Amino acid sequence: MSSGTLYIRDSRTNAEYEIPIRRNAVSAMDFKRIKAPAAGADRADQVASGLRVHDPGLQNTTVVETRISFSDHEKGLLLFRGYTLEQLWDSDFEDMLHLLVWGSYPTALQKKELSRKLSEEMTMVPKSVHRTIETLPRTTSPLPLMLAGLSACLAYAPESIPASTKPDLYQSNSNVVDRAIIRTVAAYAVVFGLVNCHRRGIPFAQPSRHKSYLENLFQMAGLVDQTTGRPDPTKLSCFRRFAMLNADHGMALSVFSALVTTSSLTDPISCLITATGAAFGPLHFGATESANLALREIGTPEKVPKFIEEVKQGKRRLFGYGHRSYKGLDPRVAPIRSILKDLDTSSNSLIKVAERIEQVASADGYFRSRGLYPNADFYGNFVFTGIGFEPELIPAAMMSQRIMGVMAHWREYMCKSLQESVRYRRVSDLKYV
Numbered sequence: 001m002s003s004g005t006l007y008i009r010d011s012r013t014n015a016e017y018e019i020p021i022r023r024n025a026v027s028a029m030d031f032k033r034i035k036a037p038a039a040g041a042d043r044a045d046q047v048a049s050g051l052r053v054h055d056p057g058l059q060n061t062t063v064v065e066t067r068i069s070f071s072d073h074e075k076g077l078l079l080f081r082g083y084t085l086e087q088l089w090d091s092d093f094e095d096m097l098h099l100l101v102w103g104s105y106p107t108a109l110q111k112k113e114l115s116r117k118l119s120e121e122m123t124m125v126p127k128s129v130h131r132t133i134e135t136l137p138r139t140t141s142p143l144p145l146m147l148a149g150l151s152a153c154l155a156y157a158p159e160s161i162p163a164s165t166k167p168d169l170y171q172s173n174s175n176v177v178d179r180a181i182i183r184t185v186a187a188y189a190v191v192f193g194l195v196n197c198h199r200r201g202i203p204f205a206q207p208s209r210h211k212s213y214l215e216n217l218f219q220m221a222g223l224v225d226q227t228t229g230r231p232d233p234t235k236l237s238c239f240r241r242f243a244m245l246n247a248d249h250g251m252a253l254s255v256f257s258a259l260v261t262t263s264s265l266t267d268p269i270s271c272l273i274t275a276t277g278a279a280f281g282p283l284h285f286g287a288t289e290s291a292n293l294a295l296r297e298i299g300t301p302e303k304v305p306k307f308i309e310e311v312k313q314g315k316r317r318l319f320g321y322g323h324r325s326y327k328g329l330d331p332r333v334a335p336i337r338s339i340l341k342d343l344d345t346s347s348n349s350l351i352k353v354a355e356r357i358e359q360v361a362s363a364d365g366y367f368r369s370r371g372l373y374p375n376a377d378f379y380g381n382f383v384f385t386g387i388g389f390e391p392e393l394i395p396a397a398m399m400s401q402r403i404m405g406v407m408a409h410w411r412e413y414m415c416k417s418l419q420e421s422v423r424y425r426r427v428s429d430l431k432y433v
Contacts (some may be wrong), residue, residue: 193220248405320378
């Protein structure tokens, strides 16, 4: 059973407490009732709010109750709104976005309408956003380019900033929330395309109202066949399938960072800017880029044993190995391997280095005893480079997929705030009748 009662006896006072257990969790607020003796000498004991829960890094703390996704590392299970990866494997971006954000798998008509709205919003991104990105150095990191582009999008939509217009903008009308989500997802795709084209020195191709979201993403980013002018179907399919794996992953850093910003009841682009900054760190999506850099530094399979020894000695760091959510195999790795087969990355020499690392590590007690196995970042970098992305752009490419989860959590928070504000207004009305 996931519900029950936690019985506590405080040895400092011999006082006994009963803490409710709900869905295999206890509320940290319930621990405020547990107080130290008033005459204690330690100043820390005199905190008026009672016993606190110390959890650095939120390693064992839940911060929201959500139905968006669920992972069970012991069973290697990953669910999105109750659907398994196998059930969603053939889904398009629009299918997944509708499922995560609005809670239901779309009908054919809903999917078509969502695709139309996204493409229309792409065409409405101001040219000034293009100029903002193009004025910055092509050789700079994609991170400041992405942040500048998103900030420019927000600058030309001042009405979307609650503090400057209407404080309860997103708590008074769910239609406003939904429109803001579509605008934000579309804006990110345009900014992403502009950044990739700017860095590569190629012309930006305008989005089409008659293409799907991912087709437009590839077209705007210049990832098209030079003869046909269209994205390679295999590469597009591989990106789509990786997006299914990467759509959401619970309280990963980008979503958590976005939710911290969301808690101020601000707009979705501001929350996405926060998430994007977090995503580029080497302990989040930047780990995929870092894994690629490490593999290039190792160079050949023969150098792997020495590298592994340096990792064990603490001299080097092996990015893409181990995961805070999975103490065994990452359930996303097997599907990623199947994607790599379709991409035919066998000619990539770094694949041999990665395979040798896994071979050496899997036979080493140091890694086995710690439950360290390859995660999605380790082999995921080959998916993105195989499609044609520069390693530096991998975090931004991954965020173009995780944006589904970020927007789903933003909407969930705003809708809860809307419900709470409605309840508050009702209580207020009753008080003053």
